[in-house]
Amino acid sequence: MPHNSPKDNFSSMLANQTVFKNTSLLLLSLVIQKILSFIYFSYLATRLGVQQTGLYFYILAITAVTSVLLDFGLNNLLIREIASDRNNQNKYLTNAVLLKIIYLILVNSLFFIIYFFGFFGTINNLALGLAVLIMNVETITIFLYSLQRSIHITIYESMGNIIFQTSLLLLGYLALRQFPQVTVALSCLLVAAFVNFSFAAWQTKKSSFNFVVKFIDYIFLKDFFILSWPFALMAIANRIYGYQDVFLLRALAGEQAVGFYSLPYKITFVFQFIPLALIAALYPAFSYWWQQNHEQLMNLFERSVTILLLIVCPIVISIYYYSTDIMLLIYGWPYYPAANILQLLILSLPFIFINFPVGYLLNAANRQKVNLLNISLTLLLGIIGNLLLIPYYGFIGAAMVSLFCAMVLSILNIIQLRTIISWSRDWLQLILKILTIVIIHVMLLKILAFLPFVLSAIIGIIVYIILIFIFRLINRNDVLALIKVLKINQ
Numbered sequence: 001m002p003h004n005s006p007k008d009n010f011s012s013m014l015a016n017q018t019v020f021k022n023t024s025l026l027l028l029s030l031v032i033q034k035i036l037s038f039i040y041f042s043y044l045a046t047r048l049g050v051q052q053t054g055l056y057f058y059i060l061a062i063t064a065v066t067s068v069l070l071d072f073g074l075n076n077l078l079i080r081e082i083a084s085d086r087n088n089q090n091k092y093l094t095n096a097v098l099l100k101i102i103y104l105i106l107v108n109s110l111f112f113i114i115y116f117f118g119f120f121g122t123i124n125n126l127a128l129g130l131a132v133l134i135m136n137v138e139t140i141t142i143f144l145y146s147l148q149r150s151i152h153i154t155i156y157e158s159m160g161n162i163i164f165q166t167s168l169l170l171l172g173y174l175a176l177r178q179f180p181q182v183t184v185a186l187s188c189l190l191v192a193a194f195v196n197f198s199f200a201a202w203q204t205k206k207s208s209f210n211f212v213v214k215f216i217d218y219i220f221l222k223d224f225f226i227l228s229w230p231f232a233l234m235a236i237a238n239r240i241y242g243y244q245d246v247f248l249l250r251a252l253a254g255e256q257a258v259g260f261y262s263l264p265y266k267i268t269f270v271f272q273f274i275p276l277a278l279i280a281a282l283y284p285a286f287s288y289w290w291q292q293n294h295e296q297l298m299n300l301f302e303r304s305v306t307i308l309l310l311i312v313c314p315i316v317i318s319i320y321y322y323s324t325d326i327m328l329l330i331y332g333w334p335y336y337p338a339a340n341i342l343q344l345l346i347l348s349l350p351f352i353f354i355n356f357p358v359g360y361l362l363n364a365a366n367r368q369k370v371n372l373l374n375i376s377l378t379l380l381l382g383i384i385g386n387l388l389l390i391p392y393y394g395f396i397g398a399a400m401v402s403l404f405c406a407m408v409l410s411i412l413n414i415i416q417l418r419t420i421i422s423w424s425r426d427w428l429q430l431i432l433k434i435l436t437i438v439i440i441h442v443m444l445l446k447i448l449a450f451l452p453f454v455l456s457a458i459i460g461i462i463v464y465i466i467l468i469f470i471f472r473l474i475n476r477n478d479v480l481a482l483i484k485v486l487k488i489n490q
Contacts, residue, residue: 351406
């Protein structure tokens with residue numbers, strides 16, 4: 001029976017420690033970036049006002065979707081190929097750079113053709129031009145960081161994320177105090193993006209990558225393009241699914257409606273780092289246990305879902321119950337109508353949380369096509385729903401459709417998951433217990449209504465945690481099992 005030598009085991013241990021360190025650094029930087037991004041966007045919204053915030057958010061939504069075409073799955077493919085074949089890294093780099101240049105030319109040309117024919121409607125030309133520059137700079141920056149990821153270096157990307165957001169926060173704060181305009185906000189974003197690009201280029205230049213003209217291979221280039229399709233389709237579907245409500249809301253209800261909608265959207269989005277961080281740590285274990293032991297896989301999956309549900313419930317309850325207080329405290333009276341949107345969007349958070357482990361488990365089981373099909377179907381339902389509801393209910397209609405789509409996508413993925421594995425936990429009993437705690441939590445908040453809302457929210461969360469252990473929804477073994485998995489991944 002083959003066995004590893006001590007040298008092999010030591011090398012493997014060092015490699016695993018490097019992967020864990022890289023993942024931890026990157027996740028920490030992303031968490032910090034999301035928090036700083038939320039703080040900055042909240043400040044920006046108070047300075048620009050509803051109308052200009054709607055324009056800012058809409059323009060960035062356009063470039064966010066377009067940027068997926070600039071990537072077209074190339075970054076993920078490049079990471080995978082170089083990581084598995086370091087000997088040919090310069091060949092991959094050379095051909096990937098050529099593809100990237102082609103994508104930049106084609107997508108930018110397509111962008112301006114669409115703009116010329118008025119697809120985007122009436123829009124600030126300077127603002128759109130700045131957003132396109134930002135899109136191109138960020139696309140090249142992400143490409144450079146992908147090269148470093150392929151050789152297991154993420155510390156510079158982690159530093160770049162924080163440098164970018166800190167630069168934006170400082171520049172934006174100073175500039176918007178004097179000149180509260182969309183073009184000024186976008187100019188600050190462009191400067192911060194260029195700072196990040198310069199840092200990424202400097203670090204990449206010090207690495208072992210070289211562009212070698214003789215490595216240009218048109219057959220290889222064609223194969224590389226074909227291989228990137230699966231990555232591209234999933235990314236495109238995800239990005240359009242994430243922003244179709246913004247586009248339709250702007251087209252059917254105007255920029256002011258987008259301005260009201262953008263803040264609850266950001267508040268809901270900022271909490272997604274919680275399941276993202278957990279799943280980033282657990283996904284390798286999902287992939288391993290899918291191959292080795294389905295019973296262990298289900299134990300890990302069920303514990304992760306349970307913990308995510310228990311985390312998300314007090315967040316949803318507190319924000320839903322105090323939505324008006326939150327909007328008035330952070331954004332002021334001009335954004336008062338957004339409180340109702342926040343209530344609807346925050347209700348989608350449990351389904352978003354659940355969909356992280358469910359979706360990643362489907363990927364671990366090589367069911368990426370199922371994921372793509374479910375997202376495409378949900379996207380279609382979302383477009384139809386928004387076209388029907390926005391003309392009558394405006395931003396409330398968009399929020400209702402967003403909640404519905406989050407539910408549908410989770411249900412579709414869970415149905416598919418049930419075809420490949422079986423549960424061992426009594427989910428009905430668990431959900432009934434959680435609902436009981438939720439009801440007690442809400443009743444407590446009503447009783448504590450005489451207190452400042454921040455204090456009553458904190459007391460409510462403390463009582464909620466105590467109730468979790470009283471109802472035995474989680475025990476010491478659940479926590480230890482997850483810690484064990486994280487240590488194994490280390």
